[in-house]
Structure formats: C-alpha cells, structure tokens
Amino acid sequence: MDIFKIIDELQKIDGDAVGRLEHASRRHFMNRVGSKIASVAAPMAFATIVNKAYAQSAAAVDVLKFALTLEYLEAAFYKIAVDSPSLIPAQYKSSIALIGKHEAQHVAYLEAAVGKMDLKFDWTYGGKLTDTHTNFKTFITVACALEDTGVRAYKGQAGALMKDPTILQVALQVHSVEARHAAQVRRIFAIENNSAVTKGWITGNQSPIALVQAVYNGEDNLTQGGVNLKGLAGKSDAAISEAFDETLSKEQVLAIAGPFIG
Amino acid sequence: MERISNSKNNSDKEDQKASSTVDRRSFLMSAGIAASVGAAMVACSKDHEPGPDPVGTVDLGSGDVGVLNYAYALEQLEAAFYIQVIDTPYDGMSAAEKTILTDIRDHEIIHRDFFKAALTAAAPTAIIPSLEVNFSGINFKSRDIVLGAAKLFEDTGVAAYNGAGKLIKTADYLVLAGKIVSVEARHASVIGDLLKPNTENFAGGDVVDNNGLDKAIDPATILAAVKPYLKTNVTGANVGK
Numbered sequence: 001m002d003i004f005k006i007i008d009e010l011q012k013i014d015g016d017a018v019g020r021l022e023h024a025s026r027r028h029f030m031n032r033v034g035s036k037i038a039s040v041a042a043p044m045a046f047a048t049i050v051n052k053a054y055a056q057s058a059a060a061v062d063v064l065k066f067a068l069t070l071e072y073l074e075a076a077f078y079k080i081a082v083d084s085p086s087l088i089p090a091q092y093k094s095s096i097a098l099i100g101k102h103e104a105q106h107v108a109y110l111e112a113a114v115g116k117m118d119l120k121f122d123w124t125y126g127g128k129l130t131d132t133h134t135n136f137k138t139f140i141t142v143a144c145a146l147e148d149t150g151v152r153a154y155k156g157q158a159g160a161l162m163k164d165p166t167i168l169q170v171a172l173q174v175h176s177v178e179a180r181h182a183a184q185v186r187r188i189f190a191i192e193n194n195s196a197v198t199k200g201w202i203t204g205n206q207s208p209i210a211l212v213q214a215v216y217n218g219e220d221n222l223t224q225g226g227v228n229l230k231g232l233a234g235k236s237d238a239a240i241s242e243a244f245d246e247t248l249s250k251e252q253v254l255a256i257a258g259p260f261i262g
Numbered sequence: 263m264e265r266i267s268n269s270k271n272n273s274d275k276e277d278q279k280a281s282s283t284v285d286r287r288s289f290l291m292s293a294g295i296a297a298s299v300g301a302a303m304v305a306c307s308k309d310h311e312p313g314p315d316p317v318g319t320v321d322l323g324s325g326d327v328g329v330l331n332y333a334y335a336l337e338q339l340e341a342a343f344y345i346q347v348i349d350t351p352y353d354g355m356s357a358a359e360k361t362i363l364t365d366i367r368d369h370e371i372i373h374r375d376f377f378k379a380a381l382t383a384a385a386p387t388a389i390i391p392s393l394e395v396n397f398s399g400i401n402f403k404s405r406d407i408v409l410g411a412a413k414l415f416e417d418t419g420v421a422a423y424n425g426a427g428k429l430i431k432t433a434d435y436l437v438l439a440g441k442i443v444s445v446e447a448r449h450a451s452v453i454g455d456l457l458k459p460n461t462e463n464f465a466g467g468d469v470v471d472n473n474g475l476d477k478a479i480d481p482a483t484i485l486a487a488v489k490p491y492l493k494t495n496v497t498g499a500n501v502g503k
Contacts, residue, residue: 042473043473091460092460094460094461094462095460095461095462095464098462098465098466099465101474102465102470102474103474104474105472105473105474106473106474108473109473109474109475151444154440155437155440155441155444158427158436158437158440159433159436159437162430162433162436165428166428168427168428169424169425169427169428169478170475172423172424172427172440172443172476172478173424173475173476173477173478174474174475174476175440175443175444175447176420176423176424176443176444176446176447176476177447177465177470177474177475177476178444179443179444179445179447179448179451180447180448180450180451180454180464180465180470180476181451181465182444182448182451183447183448183449183451183452183455183464184451184455184464184465187452187455199362199365200362200448200449200451200452201365201369201445201448201449224376224438224441225376225380225434225435225438227376227379227380227383229372229376232372232375232376232379233368233371233372233374233375235368235371235372239365239368239369239372240372242365242368242369242445243368243369243372243373243376243442243445244441244442244445245440245441245444245445246441247437247440247441
C-alpha cells in the first residue's frame with residue numbers, strides 16, 4: 001500500500017483534508033469529547049479515530065470517502081421524497097422518513113470524519129428513469145436497488161478496514177442498518193407490485209426490475225468459505241442463496257451508482 | 263425444553279441432513295487456518311458428532327475458532343427457536359407470517375449447519391457440541407410473545423455479529439460474518455414490522471442510535487443476555503483472543 005499516493009489522491013479530492021483532519025482531532029475532540037451530547041461527541045470522537053487511522057491505514061479513509069458518497073446519494077434521494085407531499089402513500093411515510101433520517105445521520109457522521117464533498121445527482125439515471133420522485137413505484141424500486149447496493153458495498157469494504165477495528169465496527173453498524181432498510185423497502189415494493197416473489201431477503205439473483213440487475217448479480221452464489229453448500233440441510237438453492245448476502249467491489253458499486261452521480 | 267438434535271420433531275430430520283454434501287476438506291484448504299487452530303477445548307475424537315454430550319459447561323475457545331463457535335452457538339439457538347415456532351404455530355398465524363417464519367427458520371438452519379461444517383473442517387477438535395436450549399419461558403401459542411422473542415433473538419444476533427467483527431483475524435471469516443449479519447438484520451427488520459406494521463419498528467430507536475448506527479455488543483454481554491434460553495452453560499471469555 002502506497003500511503004503517500006493515497007494521501008495525494010485524497011488531497012486532489014479535498015485539498016484541505018490533512019489540515020482539517022488534524023484540526024478536527026486537536027481542537028474539536030479536546031473541546032467536545034467530554035460533551036454530554038452524545039450525538040455530537042460521537043462523530044467528533046470518530047473523527048479523531050479516523051485521523052489516527054490516517055497515519056496507520058490510509059485505506060480506511062478511502063473506504064469512508066466511498067461510503068460517504070453512497071450516503072450522500074441515499075440521503076438526497078430520500079430527502080426529495082420526504083419533501084414531496086404527494087409521492088409517498090400515507091401508510092409508508094413513517095418508514096421512508098426514518099430511513100431518510102438514518103441516511104442523513106450517516107452523512108453527518110462520516111462528514112465529521114472525512115470532510116464534506118460536493119456531489120450533484122442525476123435522478124434520471126442517465127436518462128433511463130423519468131419519474132423517480134413522481135411515481136411511488138419507481139421511487140420504491142430505486143430504493144430497493146440503493147439499499148441492496150449499500151448492503152453489498154459496505155460488506156465488500158470490511159476486509160479493507162481490518163487494521164482499524166473501531167472504524168470497522170462503525171462500518172458494520174451502518175451496514176446492518178442498511179440491511180434493515182433494504183428489507184423494509186423490498187417489502188413495500190412487494191405490496192405495491194403485488195409481488196409474492198420479492199421478500200425482505202434476496203432470492204437467487206432476482207432483481208425487482210431488469211434495469212438494476214447488476215445490483216443482484218452474484219446473489220445466487222451457493223459457495224461459502226470455499227464450500228458448495230448445495231443441498232445443505234436438505235434446503236433449496238433459493239433458501240441457501242437467501243441465507244447469505246454477497247459483496248460488491250468498489251468498482252462494481254461505482255458502476256451501478258455512477259449514473260446517479262451527475 | 264428439548265435437546266436440539268434429539269427432538270422428535272423436524273429438528274431431528276434437519277440435523278440428519280446437515281452438511282452431508284459439504285466437502286469439508288475444501289473449506290479447510292480455502293480457509294488456510296488449520297495450523298493456527300488452538301486446542302482450546304477438551305479434545306473430541308475426529309468422528310465425534312455433537313449432540314449426546316451431557317449438559318454442562320461449554321467454552322467457545324479462543325481466536326477465530328472462538329468467534330466461529332460463538333456464531334455457531336447463536337445460530338443453534340435461533341434455529342431451535344424457529345423450528346419450535348413452525349412446529350407449534352401461535353394462534354392466528356397467517357399464511358403470510360408462516361411463509362416468512364418458515365423462510366427465517368430455513369436460513370437459521372442453513373447458518374447453523376454451515377458453521378457446523380466449517381468448524382468440523384477447520385477445527386475438528388475445537389467445535390462445540392449441540393447446545394441444549396430452554397424455551398420454557400416462551401409461550402409459543404402467543405403471537406406477541408413469539409414475535410417479541412424473535413425480535414430479541416434477531417436484534418441480539420445483529421449486535422453480536424457487529425461486536426464480533428473486530429475480533430476476527432481472518433479476512434475470509436470477516437466477510438462470511440458480514441454475509442450472515444445482513445441477513446439477520448433483514449430478519450430483524452421484517453419481524454419488527456410484523457409486530458408494528460408501517461411504523462419505525464423495523465429499525466427503531468431501541469436498536470438504532472442517533473448516529474444511525476445499529477448496536478455492537480461484546481460476546482460476554484451477549485452470552486449473559488441469551489443465558490436464560492440455554493440450558494447448557496456457555497462461556498466465552500477468550501473469544502477472539
């Protein structure tokens with residue numbers, strides 16, 4: 001791992017990254033870690049941990065930047081929906097609002113650690129979607145794709161965080177929240193589309209719509225830990241595939257999410 | 263209360279089918295950790311099948327094998343619970359609920375048997391036996407009690423895997439834990455929504471904090487939390503160490 005190359009690349013993205021991270025650790029942490037407001041103190045404490053990690057494992061910062069990119073996308077996606085008075089059917093408003101709140105919290109948490117990024121989004125997905133925030137069925141389909149992608153994305157980065165146990169744990173804590181979201185939006189999708197085959201978990205490589213098939217490719221994997229589990233406990237291939245979620249690499253995730261990031 | 267592997271219901275059949283088709287050697291080869299396995303447990307014979315041991319104290323062992331045993335213990339508990347849920351459905355279980363709970367039962371059985379196969383391959387002398395469960399405090403006829411217990415088990419499982427991640431030293435095992443924990447989180451979400459549909463209960467403030475983070479809990483705390491549901495005394499002071 002070439003730590004200087006990564007720092008250099010990070011500086012290209014965010015020119016003041018190093019200075020700001022030092023600032024975060026020395027000043028804000030000292031001032032705020034003793035705060036009784038845990039929701040404020042925790043991101044700053046995390047920022048300090050990330051700053052320490054900066055010297056030990058620049059890869060971790062790289063992962064967090066990647067995570068923040070996805071969280072920005074999700075947070076913006078739900079913010080528009082929640083702010084659109086006629087998009088979300090009444091019965092789902094609570095669920096969607098909570099998911100949006102969590103994504104905004106993830107953004108704030110990660111921003112405190114690695115700084116802000118300025119991203120613009122293309123909700124047409126490169127011209128392929130015309131009603132992302134005006135048709136609830138389209139919205140909930142995209143929600144499924146984004147959440148299921150998020151789960152695979154965090155999972156795919158876990159190995160890169162092994163040298164930074166505290167950061168790894170935070171990533172895992174976000175990862176399982178994304179999975180909770182995924183199950184909920186998938187079940188809403190199933191109700192809205194009268195789809196008995198769409199469940200809270202992913203069956204085989206089944207995708208809600210063909211456009212987002214790449215999100216689900218590989219989810220039909222039956223080999224875990226080098227062992228083909230076909231027939232395990234007499235269960236079906238479908239059940240075995242459901243029992244394990246799969247990873248996506250950073251490149252695969254960016255290929256999927258890229259058209260949203262304009 | 264019943265022994266997981268000796269019950270007269272489905273669990274008996276489920277266990278007999280376990281892992282028979284799994285190529286244990288390939289897991290051993292791929293994992294590449296056979297040499298690092300510590301003999302934390304009292305040695306068992308190579309062909310020992312877990313189950314008939316008398317109830318007593320089981321230690322999960324140390325290092326990565328300890329973490330795998332820890333996961334195996336929790337999956338045994340979850341599988342036994344859902345087997346019972348489907349064998350003795352609560353009053354008024356809808357067809358949709360039965361489908362969901364049957365799916366979850368199957369996932370947990372798959373997780374359980376996966377860990378059994380993986381540990382048998384990687385650490386045949388350190389794998390823990392089948393644990394004896396204690397569900398005497400659960401009224402399986404009550405929907406609220408059963409789904410409440412299911413939520414507890416799922417949320418506990420999520421917090422346990424989240425807390426164990428940093429204890430894992432082998433990257434392949436960390437990814438495997440990640441592949442399973444997100445399915446447990448999907449279960450937790452669905453069960454939460456069955457209890458209180460279309461509310462925040464799929465990812466509520468009882469489990470997700472003000473930073474949008476799920477819980478991450480250490481093995482000692484988790485083992486204390488599940489103690490009432492296990493007749494076998496499970497200790498894990500050295501998990502991940």
